[in-house]
Amino acid sequence: MKYVIVGAGPAGVIAAETLRKADPSGDIVLLGDEPEPPYSRMAIPYYLTGGIDEAGTYIRKTPNHYDDLAIRYVQGRATKVGAGGLATEDGGDIEFDRLLVATGASPLDPPVDGLDSSAVHHCWTLEDARNIIELAGVGSRVVLMGAGFIGCIILESLVERGVALTVVEAEDRMLPRMMDKPGADMIKAWCEGKGITVLTSTRIKAIEPAPAGVRVHFEGGGDVPADLVVVATGVGSNTGFLEGSGVKVEEGIVVDDRLKSTQDAIYAAGDCAQGPDQMGGWSVHAIQPTAAEHGRVAALNMAGRDTPYKGSLNMNVLNTAGLVSCSFGLWDGVKGGTSAESLDREASKYIRLEFQDDHLVGALTLGRTDFVGVLRGLIQGRIPLGPWKDKLTDNPHRIMEAYLASTMA
Ligand SMILES: Cc1cc2nc3c(=O)[nH]c(=O)nc-3n(C[C@H](O)[C@H](O)[C@H](O)COP(=O)(O)OP(=O)(O)OC[C@H]3O[C@@H](n4cnc5c(N)ncnc54)[C@H](O)[C@@H]3O)c2cc1C
Structure with missing residues (x-):
C-alpha cells in the first residue's frame, strides 16, 4: 500500500508513525514544504524567549528518526491532487493509494497598506521567529496586531524579551473568540499593569517607512513608531492545491467520523480539517492536541483499521504576561x-x-x-x-x- 502524507507538522508526523505501526510493510512518504526538519509551532514561543534552541522545536529529536522507521521524508510542495497521484512544485509526481492532507493553516493578512515592509512579520514559522528575534531586543518598540489566541501567546514571549509593547485589537476586547467581555477586560487591565499599551476597538490602517523602523497609522487618526510589527490576525486552512480534486472544503476540509474526505482515498487531519467536535457538529479547532489525535485516527483508518473519531474538545489554556x-x-x-x-x-x-x-x-x-x-x-x-x-x-x-x-x- 502506498501512503502519502502532505504536510509534516504534528498531524502529519503522528500519522506517519501510526501508519508504520499499523502497516509495517507499507510505503510511506511524508511531504513537507518547510526547509527545517518537522517542528512544532507550539514550541516557537519558547524559542523566542531563549528557553530552547531551534532544534528544541523539532518534533522528533533522534537523528535518522524517519529513516529508521522507513518513512520517506521528502521536502517539496504539493500543487495539485488528481486520482491516485499528486503533483509537486518541482515538477514531480507522487502516486498514492491513500492520501492524508495535513497541510495546516497559514496566517491571513488584513487589508492594511505596508505589510510588505521588512519590519512586519507573522509569528507562524521558524523563519518568522528568527526575524522577530532579530528585531525584538530589549527596549525595541513592537506593535502586535491582533490579540487572539496566537497573538496573546506571542505577547507573553515579547514581554519576556523586554520590548516596549503596544497591542492593537480591532474588536472591543482581547481574545474575542476565547473570552467574554468581563474576563477580557480583566486581562487587558492586567497587561496594562505590566506596562503594555492595549488598544482595543482600534484598527491599523497603514504602515509607512520611517527614518528608524516604521510608523503605524490607525483608522480614525493617531500613529505610533515601531521597530517591529507582528501580525497575528487569524489563519485560514491550506487547501488551495485541492481545487479540482473533488475534495469538499468549507471552513476546513469536510471529513466524516473516520476523518475521510468526500473522496474515498483522501483523508484530512489537523488545522486544515473540519473534524468532529465533541460538543456537536464539525469544527476547525486549530490546536495541537486535536491535530495529533486527528493524525493518529486518520492513519488507523487509512491502514484499514476502522476507528471512529469521538470528537475533540475545544480547549485553550493561555498565559498572558x-x-x-x-x-x-x-x-x-x-x-x-x-x-x-x-x-x-x-x-x-x-x-x-x-x-x-x-x-x-x-x-x-x-x-x-x-x-x-x-x-x-x-x-x-x-x-x-x-x-x-x-x-x-x-x-x-x-x-x-x-x-x-x-x-x-
Ligand atoms: C506561535 C504559535 C503558538 C502556538 N501555541 C499553541 C499552544 O500553546 N497550544 C496548542 O494547542 N496549539 C498551539 N498552536 C497551534 C498549533 O501549532 C497548531 O494547531 C498545529 O501546528 C497544527 O498542526 P498541523 O500538523 O495540523 O499543521 P502545521 O503544524 O501547520 O503543519 C502543516 C505543515 O504542512 C505544510 N504544508 C502546507 N501546505 C503544503 C503543501 N501544499 N505541500 C507540502 N506541505 C505543505 C506547512 O508548511 C506545515 O509545515 C500554536 C501555533 C503558533 C503559530
Whole structure:
C-alpha cells in the first residue's frame, strides 16, 4: 500500500508513525514544504524567549528518526491532487493509494497598506521567529496586531524579551473568540499593569517607512513608531492545491467520523480539517492536541483499521504576561442554557460555568489552574450533575466537590 502524507507538522508526523505501526510493510512518504526538519509551532514561543534552541522545536529529536522507521521524508510542495497521484512544485509526481492532507493553516493578512515592509512579520514559522528575534531586543518598540489566541501567546514571549509593547485589537476586547467581555477586560487591565499599551476597538490602517523602523497609522487618526510589527490576525486552512480534486472544503476540509474526505482515498487531519467536535457538529479547532489525535485516527483508518473519531474538545489554556486563562467547550453558552459565575476583579480571578440542563457544557477561568482537569472531565464525560447543578449555580468554586460527588454517584 502506498501512503502519502502532505504536510509534516504534528498531524502529519503522528500519522506517519501510526501508519508504520499499523502497516509495517507499507510505503510511506511524508511531504513537507518547510526547509527545517518537522517542528512544532507550539514550541516557537519558547524559542523566542531563549528557553530552547531551534532544534528544541523539532518534533522528533533522534537523528535518522524517519529513516529508521522507513518513512520517506521528502521536502517539496504539493500543487495539485488528481486520482491516485499528486503533483509537486518541482515538477514531480507522487502516486498514492491513500492520501492524508495535513497541510495546516497559514496566517491571513488584513487589508492594511505596508505589510510588505521588512519590519512586519507573522509569528507562524521558524523563519518568522528568527526575524522577530532579530528585531525584538530589549527596549525595541513592537506593535502586535491582533490579540487572539496566537497573538496573546506571542505577547507573553515579547514581554519576556523586554520590548516596549503596544497591542492593537480591532474588536472591543482581547481574545474575542476565547473570552467574554468581563474576563477580557480583566486581562487587558492586567497587561496594562505590566506596562503594555492595549488598544482595543482600534484598527491599523497603514504602515509607512520611517527614518528608524516604521510608523503605524490607525483608522480614525493617531500613529505610533515601531521597530517591529507582528501580525497575528487569524489563519485560514491550506487547501488551495485541492481545487479540482473533488475534495469538499468549507471552513476546513469536510471529513466524516473516520476523518475521510468526500473522496474515498483522501483523508484530512489537523488545522486544515473540519473534524468532529465533541460538543456537536464539525469544527476547525486549530490546536495541537486535536491535530495529533486527528493524525493518529486518520492513519488507523487509512491502514484499514476502522476507528471512529469521538470528537475533540475545544480547549485553550493561555498565559498572558503571567495571568492564566482557560476556555473549554461551549464557553459562550447554549440557547436555553443557564450559567453561573464568580468574579474577583481585585484578585484577577474569574470562573464562569455554562450548563445545558444539568450538564456542564462550557467554562471560562481566569487566574486559576487548579480546576482545569475537573472542568475538562465534567464536560468531556458529559457527567450529569443532578443536585450539584444548583449548588454550583450558587457557588461555582465548589466544582471539585461537584466532580467528586457526580463521578462517584
Ligand atoms: C506561535 C504559535 C503558538 C502556538 N501555541 C499553541 C499552544 O500553546 N497550544 C496548542 O494547542 N496549539 C498551539 N498552536 C497551534 C498549533 O501549532 C497548531 O494547531 C498545529 O501546528 C497544527 O498542526 P498541523 O500538523 O495540523 O499543521 P502545521 O503544524 O501547520 O503543519 C502543516 C505543515 O504542512 C505544510 N504544508 C502546507 N501546505 C503544503 C503543501 N501544499 N505541500 C507540502 N506541505 C505543505 C506547512 O508548511 C506545515 O509545515 C500554536 C501555533 C503558533 C503559530
